[in-house]
Amino acid sequence: MQRFDVLVVGAGPAGSSTAIHLARAGARVLLSDKAVFPRDKPCGGGLTGRALKRIPVDPSPVVERDIDRFQLRLRYGSSFTRGHDEPLIRMTQRRRLDAFLLEHAAAAGAVVRDGTRVEALDVDDAGITALVGGETVRADVLVGADGANGVVARSAGLGEGIVRGVALEGNVPLAALRGDLERTAVIELAVLPGGYGWVFPKGDHANLGVGGWGSEGPRLRDHLARLAHAHGVAFEAVTDLRGHRLPMRRLGTPAGAGRVLLVGDAAGLVDPLSGDGMYEAFVSARLAADAIVVGDLDGYSAALSAALDRHAAASWAAKRAFDRYPRTVFAAARAPGVFRVVAGLLCGEVAHPADARGVARGPLKLIARLAG
Numbered sequence: 519m520q521r522f523d524v525l526v527v528g529a530g531p532a533g534s535s536t537a538i539h540l541a542r543a544g545a546r547v548l549l550s551d552k553a554v555f556p557r558d559k560p561c562g563g564g565l566t567g568r569a570l571k572r573i574p575v576d577p578s579p580v581v582e583r584d585i586d587r588f589q590l591r592l593r594y595g596s597s598f599t600r601g602h603d604e605p606l607i608r609m610t611q612r613r614r615l616d617a618f619l620l621e622h623a624a625a626a627g628a629v630v631r632d633g634t635r636v637e638a639l640d641v642d643d644a645g646i647t648a649l650v651g652g653e654t655v656r657a658d659v660l661v662g663a664d665g666a667n668g669v670v671a672r673s674a675g676l677g678e679g680i681v682r683g684v685a686l687e688g689n690v691p692l693a694a695l696r697g698d699l700e701r702t703a704v705i706e707l708a709v710l711p712g713g714y715g716w717v718f719p720k721g722d723h724a725n726l727g728v729g730g731w732g733s734e735g736p737r738l739r740d741h742l743a744r745l746a747h748a749h750g751v752a753f754e755a756v757t758d759l760r761g762h763r764l765p766m767r768r769l770g771t772p773a774g775a776g777r778v779l780l781v782g783d784a785a786g787l788v789d790p791l792s793g794d795g796m797y798e799a800f801v802s803a804r805l806a807a808d809a810i811v812v813g814d815l816d817g818y819s820a821a822l823s824a825a826l827d828r829h830a831a832a833s834w835a836a837k838r839a840f841d842r843y844p845r846t847v848f849a850a851a852r853a854p855g856v857f858r859v860v861a862g863l864l865c866g867e868v869a870h871p872a873d874a875r876g877v878a879r880g881p882l883k884l885i886a887r888l889a890g
């Protein structure tokens with residue numbers, strides 16, 4: 519029977535990053551994923567400025583385009599465009615990014631097994647026993663990085679307190695789209711309840727998607743067809759259609775129990791407003807690895823809440839305000855100075871809208887009031 523210090527289940531951004539940090543610290547780590555890499559994951563593939571500050575390796579070799587402008591549009595009508603002096607998002611494809619991170623985990627010293635499902639998890643006071651690709655493995659600590667539909671959370675009695683949104687996305691050739699998307703991402707606001715639509719240009723194609731409350735599941739195809747149409751593309755021309763869940767935890771929801779820690783989507787860390795989760799995957803990976811290295815597993819949930827909950831509270835509030843009063847919030851977002859704060863939030867330079875100074879304070883306070 520093979521023994522490890524840590525078994526990491528799932529090699530998305532959260533799992534591979536956790537394995538990189540742990541292996542660099544000298545831990546014996548097994549990183550296992552049921553998929554054979556390179557594999558894709560339904561995702562816009564946008565690395566926000568704040569995610570770039572936390573990713574454990576420089577992703578430049580797999581970045582296809584830098585975005586420093588956003589076009590924001592309300593219900594396919596009125597729109598405005600704002601720019602920033604540094605990239606707000608670096609666009610990659612998850613097939614490429616995740617394989618790149620996996621390679622770095624192996625190079626750091628983690629034992630990597632793809633095409634290998636983890637099952638039959640058993641957690642007791644002495645440690646973890648699991649079947650990894652049919653072989654019995656023992657470990658001291660289990661990290662659940664197995665995403666929105668993972669099994670680790672359930673096996674540890676975790677996973678309550680998570681709201682599950684849904685998203686559907688696909689690709690079209692860049693040349694098929696209207697408008698200049700050279701360095702611009704388009705965000706279509708108030709086109710479905712609890713979310714938005716996006717157009718993210720990549721190397722030779724653009725990723726189109728819609729995400730919202732879980733109850734929108736049956737209507738996602740219609741929402742995506744409307745988005746494609748608004749950008750001059752027939753729905754039939756959208757390829758690689760894939761749907762996936764967006765797990766968003768309520769503030770303070772535990773992400774650990776005994777010897778089990780959850781990271782990334784397995785812990786429900788998707789940002790409720792933006793729907794992005796890679797920043798949270800990288801932050802939770804770092805904190806989980808630190809907790810394991812210093813032997814303070816019980817401190818992990820509190821450290822995670824301290825790192826993420828203030829920002830997440832602001833995101834939940836803005837999401838409520840947008841859902842209830844889209845026109846007013848759109849007008850407030852258009853007001854002078856507000857986009858500078860949004861850019862600061864995206865790049866991790868502003869922790870919370872309440873920290874904003876200057877002319878943006880009034881419109882931002884209005885949005886906070888509308889959230890109730």
Ligand SMILES: Cc1cc2nc3c(=O)[nH]c(=O)nc-3n(C[C@H](O)[C@H](O)[C@H](O)COP(=O)(O)OP(=O)(O)OC[C@H]3O[C@@H](n4cnc5c(N)ncnc54)[C@H](O)[C@@H]3O)c2cc1C
Pocket residue numbers: 527528529530531532533550551552553559560561562563564565566569634635636637663664665666667668669685686687727729761762763764781782783784788793794795796797799
């Ligand atoms: C449509 C859509 C668009 C998005 N766009 C963005 C975006 O532009 N930017 C952004 O930051 N975020 C975006 N997100 C969110 C982002 O995709 C997730 O937050 C991110 O993938 C979380 O990473 P993770 O490592 O936690 O989980 P995942 O990336 O889901 O990885 C989980 C891994 O676990 C493996 N696994 C599961 N069960 C087992 C098992 N039993 N044994 C072994 N392996 C297992 C899976 O094969 C998978 O590889 C988007 C999400 C969706 C749905």
